[in-house]
Each structure stands twice: as C-alpha cells, then as structure tokens.
Amino acid sequence: MLIIGEKINSTRQRINRALISKDSHYIQQVAVDQVANGAQVLDVNCGINIKNEPELMSWLVRIVQEKVKVSLVIDSPNPDALEAGLKVHQGSAIVNSITAEKNRYEKILPLVKKYQAKVIALTIDEKGMPRTARERFDLAKKLVKVTAEHGIPAKDVYIDSLVHPVSTEPQQVTEFLEALRLIKTLPDVQTICGLSNVSFGLPNRSLLNATFVAMVLCSGLDAAIIDPTDKSIRSAIKAAEALLNRDQYCASYIAAHRESKL
Amino acid sequence: MIDPKQIAENLINGQAPKVKELVEQALKDGLTPGQILKEGLIEGMNVVGTRFKANEFYIPEVLVAARAMHAGMDILKPLLAKSGDKPTVKFMIGTVKGDLHDIGKNLVGMMMEGAGFEVIDVGIDVSPEKFVEAVKEKKPHVVGMSALLTTTMPSIKTSIEALKSAGVRDKTKILIGGAPITENFAQEVGADGYAPDAASAVDKARELLQQR
Ligand code: B1M
Ligand SMILES: Nc1nc2c(c(=O)[nH]1)N[C@@H](CNc1ccc(C(=O)N[C@@H](CCC(=O)O)C(=O)O)cc1)CN2
Secondary structure, X not given: OXXXXXXXXOOOHHHHHHHHOOOXXXXXXXXXXXXXXXXXXEEEEOOOOOOOHHHHHHHHXXXXXXXXXXXXXXEOOOHHHHHHHHHHOOOOOEEEEEOOOHHHHHHHHHHHHHOOOEEEEEOOEOOEOOOOHHHHHHHHHHHHHHHHHOOOOHXXXXXXXXXXXXXXXXXXXXXXXXXXXXXXXXXXXXXXXXOXXXXXXXXXXXXXXXXXXXXXXXXXXXXXXXXXXXXXXXXXXXXXXHHOOOOHXXXXXXXXXXXXXX | OOOHHHHHHHHHOOXXXXXXXXXXHHHHOOOOHHHHHHXXXXXXXXXXXXXXXXXXXXXXXXXXXXXXXXXXXXXXXXXXXXXXXXXXXXXXXXXXXXXXXXXXHHHHHHHHHHOOOEEEEEEEEEOHHHHHHHHHHHOOOEEEEEOOOOOOHHHHHHHHHHHHHOOOHHHOEEEEEOOOOOHHHHHHXXXXXXXXXXXXXXXXXXXXXHOO
C-alpha cells in the first residue's frame, strides 16, 4: 500500500506557525521524519492561510522537495494554489482533490492533464456526501468517466469515498468498506482515504486507526493518508499486508521485525 | 416522589428508557412539565456540555445523552405546548454554503434544545438566499451559522450581507462558530457573537438575547 504522510497540514497548529513564519527548517524536519518512518509520498497543505495560499504552496513544495526525494500530494481546494504547487513540483504529483461537482473538476482536471499529475477524486457531488456504498460506487463511476474525458487514465485516479468518524456515524464504516470492494471492481482505478477521521471524538485513536487500516487493506485500499510516525498504524499495515499476501514471503514483515520496527 | 435530579443523572448516563419512565412518573407525582424540563433535562444537558467542553466526555456520550433528552422531550412537548410553557426563544442553525460538516452544528442544536430553545435546523450547504428565506419565514431570535472549512468562512460574510440587503439583519442576532472561526473573524464580518464550543454557544446566545 502507498503510504502518504499527513503531517504537513496547516490545520496542525505547529505547522501553521511554521508556515506563517516561513520556518523551512521545522517543516523539512517533519518531512524527513515521515520519510524515515516509511512514507513514500507526503501530503502538503497550507489551506488555513487563505490569503496567500498559492504563493505559500509554491514555497512549501520547493522546500519539502529540496530535502526529501519523494512525490507530493498537493492538498488544496483552490485551483490557483494547486497550479502554483504543480508548477514547481518535481516528478509526478498527486492533486488533492476534485469532486464530482462540475464547476470544481472543470477547473482542476485541465491542470492535472497539463502537469501529467495523478488525482484524488472525492465521492461528493452537488447533492452532498453519499450515505450508502452503492451511491459512493455510482459517484466513483462518474468520476472515472469525467477524468477519462479529460484524458486522464483510470490508473492515475485515486477514488476517496470519505471516511466518517465512527463516533458520530456508526453505520458509515461498514458502508465505506463495502464501497471499497465495489470500487475495486472497476478496472485499474485506485482507492485512497484519510484514515484518522475514523477515530475522531474517541479515546485511544491510535488503536482504532490501526484496526481500521487492517480492515481497509482487506477491502482493497491502495493508498492511505496517515501519520507514519505512529508505530501501531505502521505495524498493523505490515501485519495486514503479510496476511493478505500483499507481502511476498512476508519479507517486509520479517525485515521490519529484525529492525525492531514492529 | 421523583427528584428531577434523578432525571438529570440518567440523562447524563444516556439512559433513554429510564429517562422516559422517570419523566412519566414525575408527571404522575405532580411535578410541572416546566419544572421537569428545567431541573431535569436542561440541568442534565448542562452537565453534559460542561464535561464535553472539558474533554471528559466523548462525542458518542454526548449523542446518547441527547437521545435520552429527546426521549423525555417527546413526552413533555405536547404538555408544554398546552400549558403555555413552550419555548419562547427560536434558534435557527445551519452550516454555510459549500460546507457539509454537520456534527458540530448538530451538537450546538442539541445543546440549545437542551437549554430550552426551539431549534430550527436548516441543514447543511445553506446558501445566503436560503438563510434569508428561512429568517423571513421563521423569524428566529438568534441565527447560528457554522463553518468548518477555511474555504467556506467567506460564506458567513456573504450570508450576513444577504440578510442585510434583505432588510432582516437587525431583526435577529447572529451567532457564528466552527473550528476555524475566531472572535476577530466574527467582528470582521459583522456577526453579533462567536462561541468556541456547543456549551459556550448556549451562554453566548443567552447573552445576546439579554442585549435585545
Ligand atoms: C452558531 O454558533 C456556533 C457555535 C459554535 C459552533 C458552531 C456554531 N459550529 C461548531 N461550533 C463549535 O461547537 C462544536 C461542538 O463543541 C464544535 O464543532 P466542530 O465541528 O468543530 O467539532 C465537532 C463536534 C467535531 N468535529 C467535526 O465534526 C470535524 C472533524 C473532522 C475530522 C472532519 C470530518 C468529520 C469530516 N470531513 Co472534514 N473534517 C475535518 C475535521 C478535523 C478536525 N480535527 O476538526 C476538517 C474540518 N475537514 C477538512 C477538509 C479539508 C474536508 N473535510 C471534508 C469531509 C469530511 C467528512 C465527510 C469526512 C467528515 C464530515 C462528516 C459530517 N457529517 O460532518 C471535505 C469537505 C466536505 C465539504 N464540502 O464540507 C474535505 C475538503 C475533504 C478532506 N480533504 O478531508 C479540513 C479543513 C481544512 C481547512 N483548512 O479548512 C479538516 C480540518 C481536516 C483536516 N485536518 O484537514 C465547535 O467548532
Ligand atoms: N483526500 C483526502 N485528503 C485529506 C483527508 C481525507 O480524508 N481525504 N483528510 C485529511 C488527512 N490529513 C490529516 C492531517 C492531519 C491530521 C491531524 O493531525 N489531526 C489531528 C488534529 C490536528 C492537530 O494536531 O492539531 C486530529 O486530532 O484530528 C489529520 C488528518 C486532510 N486531507
């Protein structure tokens, strides 16, 4: 599974302060730390600073890639900020995100194409967020269709069918898992989600997140936005991949054990 | 004789059937619906709000307490309507345009209900036009707007401006909230008040009503 580090996000107080003071040192340290802990891609977000988001995003992408040689997930609802990040990004970026709302994807998909990026597509449309697995699946099909119409192949599309907190919507986790299974029946399309939403509002979040990651892996998740420095999540991923035959000869599991990383 | 405190206690523990039973018993014992509401249900929700604010209660515990409150309210509502003790303050709440987050909004609504307000929930992704229409139709004493995204914070401003243009801005008090909202922002956009959480929202609404 593709592990995407979530920690460079302006909703986190410490990161937001670093963004405002342009403290590249601190942000680079968070980047290095996540990669050292197994993140293959890093999510970058500076959205709380709405006034100069494009300029900040351009700076953020540059200082992060200066330090770690990984691709980035450029996380913003603002097309100008997305383009500012894409312009300076090295390698193939992932755009976070479009929805099935026409005014949104029509602005963003041309950028995805122009910069040969990949794209995260949320199953949200003008009517809002779907409640059932079937509705999520229908929106996923629509998203695959509109991205294809813009010249983006299904393999470059990551469908995010939105994890809800189990504390407030107890029936949504099973709907989400079922949606994953349905979406994986579509050829080539990838699936992604932010994990930590699931445990919002409950104690011992790390245990819930780790248990949930094993469940989503079993249902076919391809990529997850997580905190890679959280050892229980990391260990659960290794264990689940070994159990699901997604880790040949359990090699990666054994290696992690030898390095005392489980 | 039922002590309203018992009702509050069971509400705090989320015991909906027990709350229902105790409310019925209390009525038989001759307590007034108003007294049961105030000293039982509202008192209980106050404690829940305080504990949530202090991070002692988790979200599901608030939800299950709210369910218990509703179990009691279902019995009291028709009686309150008859006795003239019905809620006198109307609180309208919605999440602004472009924003689908409703958990915080719902908690604020529940606490307001718990505090004895009549709550009119206009839902999520509420456009400025819809706010105007709803305010004209329902004439709430306080309008609450919730926004959870930095990108939808400006919708608060456009909604307040729409209320102004429609000439109904001064007919109501405007209370705003949501994770990215600050006191400063509230002043900037011309709201009457800001509350950082559901329990303070009740206090703030009461304070705004005093100013009327
Ligand atoms: C009227 O007066 C008042 C007074 C007080 C008021 C008030 C009104 N309204 C609220 N309050 C106050 O009282 C309440 C109780 O004390 C409090 O309400 P809150 O709402 O703050 O608190 C609730 C009780 C619990 N909190 C919540 O419910 C929000 C929790 C987090 C995890 C969250 C959730 C759950 C969700 N999300 Co969303 N989500 C996040 C949130 C991250 C976080 N840690 O906060 C946030 C808000 N989301 C975000 C984003 C980006 C998004 N989300 C989205 C979707 C979702 C879910 C569907 C998965 C789900 C919503 C489910 C639902 N039914 O509401 C998408 C947008 C959809 C849309 N158009 O609205 C999406 C764009 C997708 C994405 N990339 O995740 C981020 C916003 C970033 C920003 N800069 O704006 C975010 C901070 C997460 C993050 N770390 O990046 C107070 O604020
Ligand atoms: N496509 C997509 N993109 C996303 C999400 C998603 O679902 N899908 N969800 C988010 C994933 N990223 C984060 C980043 C940080 C935190 C985080 O750290 N949260 C702390 C609070 C922040 C803090 O430390 O102050 C919390 O308690 O929830 C959680 C998710 C944002 N981007």
